[in-house]
Amino acid sequence: MKMRRHTRQRQVILEELRKAPNHPTAAELFGLVKVQVPRISLGTVYRNLEQLCEDGTIRKVPGTGNETRYDGDLTEHWHLRCRECGHIHDVHGPVSVETAGKTGLRLGWVALEQRLELIGLCPDCQTSGVAAKSEIKQEPYS
Amino acid sequence: MKMRRHTRQRQVILEELRKAPNHPTAAELFGLVKVQVPRISLGTVYRNLEQLCEDGTIRKVPGTGNETRYDGDLTEHWHLRCRECGHIHDVHGPVSVETAGKTGLRLGWVALEQRLELIGLCPDCQTSGVAAKSEIKQEPYS
């Protein structure tokens, strides 16, 4: 079992991600964090984001383009994503396909495609016990 | 206005994508297509997949990892995605958050996260008329 330490780098990365209104990329976050931790490197940002995802503290939002974006908000919400500029707008509240379209319209969006996914563990990966292996001991961040 | 020509390369790429059961990546598709069009290059595969997306003939499925996958099935369905092995399982039928969880369970999946997105045009991009610019004239594929 792996022990996770608290570091200033990870702390600031998480704070900046939670403050950011727009699902930043690793590179964007790197810029924000560098203000407070000037000697941080991009590799460290990637490593910490990966860890925070593993711990369930944050989430990846697959980008429309080819960069991953990160979401520090774990409350119930869904996304309106612009096909052209990549902008992602959060809509808080219950997740429902039935009302999502209407909400989008009300906010002035033209919605072209609905995407619903459940992310989980397929039967095979449950059997091979991948989930158990990833056990990590840590004190939670604020 | 751009004229799109029929080429054997694009035809075979589309056929193979529609035959594939598993939302292949560009590289996987490249391997499949090469059987029939040995001299095809990976760049051509990427260019054609991009065009087919623009035309609305196929869709991108953002990968959990950092490769884009492609979906040649435009009928109503949603995805069960395995967090570990990346496998994507199609579930055909109405898209509904309410019943998705139950369906996942019934299929033996442990679902950890629901993701709902509407992909469209934000108010700004509608105003700047990006949508109109992408007009393309073409005869449809089979």
Next chain:
DNA sequence: TTATTTGCAAATACTTTGCATGTGC
């Protein structure tokens, strides 16, 4: 003390692009 984390740089992975040549219409 010691296992984890960092900074740096190099490596890898994926995708896009420039250009001469080929091809559909």
Next chain:
DNA sequence: GCACATGCAAAGTATTTGCAAATAA
């Protein structure tokens, strides 16, 4: 014929990794 598409190779991005030095507990 000519605009569009291809093959190839090189370039561009995004992300991961090896390793010695730094650091949290």
